[in-house]
Amino acid sequence: MQADLPRAAATAAMLLALAASGVGLGGCSTAPADPSAKSTSASASAPQADALPSWRDGPAKQAIVKFVSDVTRQGSPTYVPPEQRVAAFDNDGTLWSEQPLYFQFFFLLDQVRAAAPQHPEWRNNPAFKALMANDLAKVIANEKQLLQLIAVANSGMNVDDYDKTIRNWIASARHPKFNRPYTDLVYQPQLELLSYLRANGFKTYIVSGGTIEFMRPWVEQAYGIPPEQVVGSTQAVRYGMSNGKPALVRDPKLEFINDGPGKPVGIYRHIGRRPILAVGNSDGDFQMLEYTTTGDGPRLAVLVHHDDAEREFAYDRASKIGKLDKALDAAKVRGWTVISMKQDWQAVYPKR
Numbered sequence: 001m002q003a004d005l006p007r008a009a010a011t012a013a014m015l016l017a018l019a020a021s022g023v024g025l026g027g028c029s030t031a032p033a034d035p036s037a038k039s040t041s042a043s044a045s046a047p048q049a050d051a052l053p054s055w056r057d058g059p060a061k062q063a064i065v066k067f068v069s070d071v072t073r074q075g076s077p078t079y080v081p082p083e084q085r086v087a088a089f090d091n092d093g094t095l096w097s098e099q100p101l102y103f104q105f106f107f108l109l110d111q112v113r114a115a116a117p118q119h120p121e122w123r124n125n126p127a128f129k130a131l132m133a134n135d136l137a138k139v140i141a142n143e144k145q146l147l148q149l150i151a152v153a154n155s156g157m158n159v160d161d162y163d164k165t166i167r168n169w170i171a172s173a174r175h176p177k178f179n180r181p182y183t184d185l186v187y188q189p190q191l192e193l194l195s196y197l198r199a200n201g202f203k204t205y206i207v208s209g210g211t212i213e214f215m216r217p218w219v220e221q222a223y224g225i226p227p228e229q230v231v232g233s234t235q236a237v238r239y240g241m242s243n244g245k246p247a248l249v250r251d252p253k254l255e256f257i258n259d260g261p262g263k264p265v266g267i268y269r270h271i272g273r274r275p276i277l278a279v280g281n282s283d284g285d286f287q288m289l290e291y292t293t294t295g296d297g298p299r300l301a302v303l304v305h306h307d308d309a310e311r312e313f314a315y316d317r318a319s320k321i322g323k324l325d326k327a328l329d330a331a332k333v334r335g336w337t338v339i340s341m342k343q344d345w346q347a348v349y350p351k352r
Helices: 008-021 059-072 103-118 120-124 126-132 136-141 143-153 159-172 188-199 212-223 262-270 283-293 326-334
Strands: 086-089 203-211 230-242 245-256 277-280 300-305 337-340
Touching: 059 188, 059 300, 059 337, 086 188, 103 126, 103 143, 103 159, 120 126, 126 136, 126 143, 136 143, 159 212, 159 245, 188 203, 188 277, 203 212, 203 262, 212 230, 230 262, 262 283, 277 283, 283 300, 283 326, 300 326, 326 337
Parallel strands: 086 203, 086 277, 203 230, 277 300, 300 337
Antiparallel strands: 230 245
């Protein structure tokens, strides 16, 4: 596996999706931001009736509110003690957008560009030449060489320097469709849901295929989730010296992929409790939802269905990124709650 590439095997598919979207690897359009976003985050002290103002009153919202009410009502047979109220959320496509390419992958490509001056030998690398020329067809044709470039560009530095690199990128990079910072593209209804759950004694975790190193620097500010409550794919790290001081240094190897069947493993290793609530958006979350709902007592699985091409993106079964096929079928059979972004959310993104 290569450095910081949680779904390396799908790289060509991701690039194909980017090509199909008409968005260049290096270019940004000036498309307007979501005009419908008019809500603000709910405070932890807000009355429960007002805790989810960006959610329309429908089956999805009702299922969530009923579940929270059931598990928090003391004396009821469905009551769950606070220490067992664990909620697990996928990140890409569940808490923020993931199209036309996983946001972390945009970061990785920018890392290759930034590292180029220190690697003159890359000039003859066909993947690098294609990337610099924004030639998607040739980039796809040279996937193996591209992964090698990414591995080199995202390893070798100590973890503190890498953390700063991520923070700087998050502060300056902009989404190619909406021309907004990536951290603007978190979902307002999900911010409200996270606050609502925490106000009712839940501990909220991110359980993502993205790497822990990429998510930790910004999730507390964006979601109110501290870095120690992030479960993700992990980069190989070794203890060594950097600038004459002891440091943790990154190696060009991904040691654990927290996606698909890896998610329940990551939950077990990092959390130590089976969630009673899990929220995802793709087949990569199927095993996490299955693992959550097959435990004892009250359980709730939730899927975000991207069906709003006007305000965000519309994709599911045929998508190369965030494919929702097997899990969507399972939801019908197993009674999982499906959120229609178009029908259930009054706003998608926070108001600027």
